[in-house]
Amino acid sequence: MRKIILAGNWKMNMLNRNLEQFFSELETSIDGGIANASERIEMILAVPATLMEKAVKVGEKCKVQISSQNIHWEKTGAFTGEISAEMIMETGVETTLIGHSERRQYFGETDKTVASKVSASLDAGLKIIACVGESQKERESGITEQVVGRQLTAILKAGASKTENVVIAYEPVWAIGTGLAATSEQAQEVHKFIRSEIEKEWGKEKAEATRILYGGSMKPENTKELLSQKDIDGGLIGGASLKPDSYGKMISIGSSSL
Ligand code: PGA
Numbered sequence: 001m002r003k004i005i006l007a008g009n010w011k012m013n014m015l016n017r018n019l020e021q022f023f024s025e026l027e028t029s030i031d032g033g034i035a036n037a038s039e040r041i042e043m044i045l046a047v048p049a050t051l052m053e054k055a056v057k058v059g060e061k062c063k064v065q066i067s068s069q070n071i072h073w074e075k076t077g078a079f080t081g082e083i084s085a086e087m088i089m090e091t092g093v094e095t096t097l098i099g100h101s102e103r104r105q106y107f108g109e110t111d112k113t114v115a116s117k118v119s120a121s122l123d124a125g126l127k128i129i130a131c132v133g134e135s136q137k138e139r140e141s142g143i144t145e146q147v148v149g150r151q152l153t154a155i156l157k158a159g160a161s162k163t164e165n166v167v168i169a170y171e172p173v174w175a176i177g178t179g180l181a182a183t184s185e186q187a188q189e190v191h192k193f194i195r196s197e198i199e200k201e202w203g204k205e206k207a208e209a210t211r212i213l214y215g216g217s218m219k220p221e222n223t224k225e226l227l228s229q230k231d232i233d234g235g236l237i238g239g240a241s242l243k244p245d246s247y248g249k250m251i252s253i254g255s256s257s258l
Helices: 016-028 034-040 049-061 085-090 101-106 111-124 136-140 144-165 184-202 204-209 220-227 244-256
Strands: 004-009 041-046 064-068 095-098 127-132 166-170 212-215 234-237
Touching (some): 004 244, 034 041, 144 204, 166 184, 184 220, 220 244
Parallel strands (some): 004 041, 095 127, 166 212
16 A cells, blocks of 8 residues: 655745744644554655755654755765755755656756656665646647656666655646646546556556655645545645644644545
8 A cells, every 4th residue: 555645845935944843833733643654654844955954853743754955966076056966865855756747847957868867866865856847838739658658768767776765746737836726637547647657667566566646736625535536646735834733734634544
């Protein structure tokens, strides 16, 4: 059975001075307590680099794992503004997001750089949540599977050596930050396609074991419905993960829906 992951993506939000308050409010907002929830679901928060070290310490008490939002594929060198796997791991962080659509859209990430980041992360021992998703225009043109399939192939080929450390996040770009979540049927359809592509690349057993998260305006109101779908194994949550009571509610729903 695949353990549900509810991963928050804080993007460029939050300050160190607000971390303690966030986690204490989160603890009180989870039905049955956070320790109980952590046995049923994995909680991860992808935080800005400036927060990682402190968030690891504060998060540990609540059994929340901390993730980076990005990584560079080289180990060291003249790459101003970038951080390597080793630098991330030195803070105690064990996971990184890769290829979020905002990175692809605003920072020129391509399937090729995403693949390099996947290899570098897995080689260094980091777990990854690698993101794929189509734009509104691509969906309307009927090429969702083509686009998602292309992005996915780059990730799956680069990740073949350590499949157990790879999580895929399907995030339709048109649903991110818009309030317009995909319906559970729309999401399930793409998740099923993703699992079939994983099977082609890695085989049935690994495809069955790989977690596929949905992202894009996921919130307490649609959590139960999305998580009830056969191929949806959790969520990558932006806006709603910044509010401890919303994120806590989603965790309560996730851990009671099993
Ligand atoms: P959202 O963001 O939940 O605010 O739509 C999701 C994401 O970008 O990961």
